[in-house]
Structures are given as C-alpha cells and as structure tokens.
Amino acid sequence: MNIDLHLHTNNSDGDDSTKEIIQKAKDLDIGLISITDHDTVNAYDDLRKIDTTGIKIIPAVELSCAYESEMRDILGYNIDIEKMRKILKSLESKEGDIKREKELLTEYIDVFRKNGIIIDEGLEIEDGEKNEGYKKTIISALGHEENIKKYPSLMNPSAFFWDNCANKKSNFYVDESRFFKTIKQTIDIIHEADGMAFFAHPCIHHMEHERVTKMLDCARSTGLDGVEVLHAKHSIEDRKFLIDYANKHNLYKSGGSDYHGSPKPDIKILTGRGDLKVEYDLIKDWVENIK
Incomplete structure (x- = not known):
C-alpha cells in the first residue's frame, strides 16, 4: 500500500x-x-x-x-x-493576530534590510493571518532582481524561512516562537x-x-x-x-x-x-x- x-x-x-x-x-x-x-x-x-x-x-x-x-x-x-x-x-483572536503580525512585519523588514535586501515602503498587515508578516516581506524582496542575485535562496520562500528566519544561528532570525504554545x-x-x-x-x-x-x-x-x-x-x-x-x-x-x-x-x-x-x-x- x-x-x-x-x-x-x-x-x-x-x-x-x-x-x-x-x-x-x-x-x-x-x-x-x-x-x-x-x-x-x-x-x-x-x-x-x-x-x-x-x-x-x-x-x-x-x-x-x-x-x-x-x-x-x-x-x-x-x-x-x-x-x-x-x-x-x-x-x-483577530485583534491579537493582527497585533502579532504587525510586530513580526516590522521585525522582518528590519532584519532583511540589515542584511542588504531591498524592501518596499508602505507594507501593511491586512487580516493577521499566520505568517502574513513574513509573506509580505518575502514578496516585496522577490520584486527586486538585485535581491535575488544576492540571495538566490529567496526563490524558495519556505526553505528560506526555515533555514534562515527560524534558525537562531542565522543573521535573518526572527523569534516567532514567542507567540506559540509550549x-x-x-x-x-x-x-x-x-x-x-x-x-x-x-x-x-x-x-x-x-x-x-x-x-x-x-x-x-x-x-x-x-x-x-x-x-x-x-x-x-x-x-x-x-x-x-x-x-x-x-x-x-x-x-x-x-x-x-x-x-x-x-x-x-x-x-x-x-x-x-x-x-x-x-x-x-x-x-x-x-x-
């Protein structure tokens, strides 16, 4: 089977x-x-x-x-x-979800820019869905060809997230875990x-x-x-x-x-x-x- x-x-x-x-x-x-x-x-x-x-x-x-x-x-x-x-x-909690993703969006934008990645201005959280902050940031990053040349791994957003943003050893680490249960x-x-x-x-x-x-x-x-x-x-x-x-x-x-x-x-x-x-x-x- x-x-x-x-x-x-x-x-x-x-x-x-x-x-x-x-x-x-x-x-x-x-x-x-x-x-x-x-x-x-x-x-x-x-x-x-x-x-x-x-x-x-x-x-x-x-x-x-x-x-x-x-x-x-x-x-x-x-x-x-x-x-x-x-x-x-x-x-x-809709209010809590939006608050969480707004915090994470700010952190992702900051981390990506610190690593030399161009991120558009004016990104906003709409409904607080899980991973919205990361998704908004990565979509913006993929819109600039120079980002992809510098970090080809951006082309696989899921792998980039787990290998970098969820990895404490990476310069791209963002602590999303603080919002999750034990x-x-x-x-x-x-x-x-x-x-x-x-x-x-x-x-x-x-x-x-x-x-x-x-x-x-x-x-x-x-x-x-x-x-x-x-x-x-x-x-x-x-x-x-x-x-x-x-x-x-x-x-x-x-x-x-x-x-x-x-x-x-x-x-x-x-x-x-x-x-x-x-x-x-x-x-x-x-x-x-x-x-």
Missing part, C-alpha cells in the same frame, strides 16, 4: 486544493493519507464534497509550538475534527481532541542528534505518543536514529512527504525527494486500531 501521512492543502500553506490532493493520491495509487494542515482542519470540510473512494484518510492537523525560542511542530493524528475545530476557534500545551490540545501527538520532522532544524534527543525527551515527558521518523528532509542517518529512539522508548512511528506543492518544489507527494517510502509495517501498530 502506498502511504503519505503528511500532506498540506491551500487551507494552510500548500497551494493544492483538497480536491487536487485527493486526485493526486488516486493518480499515485495512495491508499492511506493524512491531510495535516497547519493549525486548521478546514480541509475536512472540503472532503465532504469529494469522492475519496479507495483512500483511507486519518484525520489530522499540524500544530505549531515553541522549543528553546524556536518554532517546532506537533502532528495530531486520529483527532476528532469537531473537537479540534472548537479548540482552535477558542484560541483565535510543547506540553500543544500535546494537551491534541489529546483533548482525542488524538495522538507525534513530533513532526525532528531532524530538519539544524540540530545535532544529541540535542534532538533532549527535545524528544522533553516532549515525551509531557505525553508524546509518537515520532515522525520518515520525512522528505530526513537523511538515512536521521531515519535510523529516530527509529531507534522510537523503539527504545516505545513510541509510535509515522512518516510522510510534507508535500506543499510549489512552496516546497523539491518535495513530491508520496516520494519526497525521491527516496521516501512509508511501509505499512512501520505504522500498523497504531493505524490498525483506527476504525
């Missing part, structure tokens, strides 16, 4: 519609998927109007959290969609929605394995259920390390491409960067308990 348990739609930061994701899953004969949009479950509303015959879908979400002043993600699998929707709704609070939210909490892609954050171990130990002490061991950006060494860690601590394992479409053009659905293969045996100990 072909499996991909980490997919994003245009309900968050992917650019494929839910219908397009389902069609691609059918075209690739994927029998088991999870749509794991960031901090929203709206894709599951779309699914009510889409023919998903032949595909088993594990309801899921990916929630942002903070660890040592850096952004991290926890995947919630087999969640109760309506419970999660109510929880996320209770956490919303790992424990995030795991508690997933459990409140009757889900299982899996640490998403632990090895993509420029951390040596010793520090990843400490991060996972922290999450495990607050109720972590599993780890995403297979991911498009995990190396062979990362995968072995995470599988060994999960086995040692009796954690469930998951895997997926983290497909977004054009925002992450190097990552393909199902196969990631070409060598991703999630075997059913890896996940059957928890998937077989899902009705």
Whole structure:
C-alpha cells in the first residue's frame, strides 16, 4: 500500500486544493493519507464534497509550538475534527493576530534590510493571518532582481524561512516562537481532541542528534505518543536514529512527504525527494486500531 501521512492543502500553506490532493493520491495509487494542515482542519470540510473512494484518510492537523525560542511542530493524528475545530476557534483572536503580525512585519523588514535586501515602503498587515508578516516581506524582496542575485535562496520562500528566519544561528532570525504554545500545551490540545501527538520532522532544524534527543525527551515527558521518523528532509542517518529512539522508548512511528506543492518544489507527494517510502509495517501498530 502506498502511504503519505503528511500532506498540506491551500487551507494552510500548500497551494493544492483538497480536491487536487485527493486526485493526486488516486493518480499515485495512495491508499492511506493524512491531510495535516497547519493549525486548521478546514480541509475536512472540503472532503465532504469529494469522492475519496479507495483512500483511507486519518484525520489530522499540524500544530505549531515553541522549543528553546524556536518554532517546532506537533502532528495530531486520529483527532476528532469537531473537537479540534472548537479548540482552535477558542484560541483565535483577530485583534491579537493582527497585533502579532504587525510586530513580526516590522521585525522582518528590519532584519532583511540589515542584511542588504531591498524592501518596499508602505507594507501593511491586512487580516493577521499566520505568517502574513513574513509573506509580505518575502514578496516585496522577490520584486527586486538585485535581491535575488544576492540571495538566490529567496526563490524558495519556505526553505528560506526555515533555514534562515527560524534558525537562531542565522543573521535573518526572527523569534516567532514567542507567540506559540509550549510543547506540553500543544500535546494537551491534541489529546483533548482525542488524538495522538507525534513530533513532526525532528531532524530538519539544524540540530545535532544529541540535542534532538533532549527535545524528544522533553516532549515525551509531557505525553508524546509518537515520532515522525520518515520525512522528505530526513537523511538515512536521521531515519535510523529516530527509529531507534522510537523503539527504545516505545513510541509510535509515522512518516510522510510534507508535500506543499510549489512552496516546497523539491518535495513530491508520496516520494519526497525521491527516496521516501512509508511501509505499512512501520505504522500498523497504531493505524490498525483506527476504525
């Protein structure tokens, strides 16, 4: 069976519609998927109007959290969609969201300009959607050819964000994590929605394995259920390390491409960067308990 348990739609930061994701899953004969949009479950509303015959879908979400002043993600699998929707709704604050993105927009403009990148005047936050401050800044930067010549990596905004803006070692670092909940609070939210909490892609954050171990130990002490061991950006060494860690601590394992479409053009659905293969045996100990 072909499996991909980490997919994003245009309900968050992917650019494929839910219908397009389902069609691609059918075209690739994927029998088991999870749509794991960031901090929203709206894709599951779309699914009510889409023919998903032949595909088993594990309801899921990916929630942002903070660890040592850096952004991290926890995947919630087999969640109760309506419970999660109510929880996320209770956490919303239009006024707070706009305030947050205005602060971040100012910081991103300042950081980019300090690094010699031209940013237009007059950028403003409109509705406070997540990442609006970064998106406004990067779009402005991409509008100037000299910026791209100086920093070609700007052409992949998602990778540039994670490699630079979310990386404390980078001159482009902006601390968005101060606006997110702790790992424990995030795991508690997933459990409140009757889900299982899996640490998403632990090895993509420029951390040596010793520090990843400490991060996972922290999450495990607050109720972590599993780890995403297979991911498009995990190396062979990362995968072995995470599988060994999960086995040692009796954690469930998951895997997926983290497909977004054009925002992450190097990552393909199902196969990631070409060598991703999630075997059913890896996940059957928890998937077989899902009705």
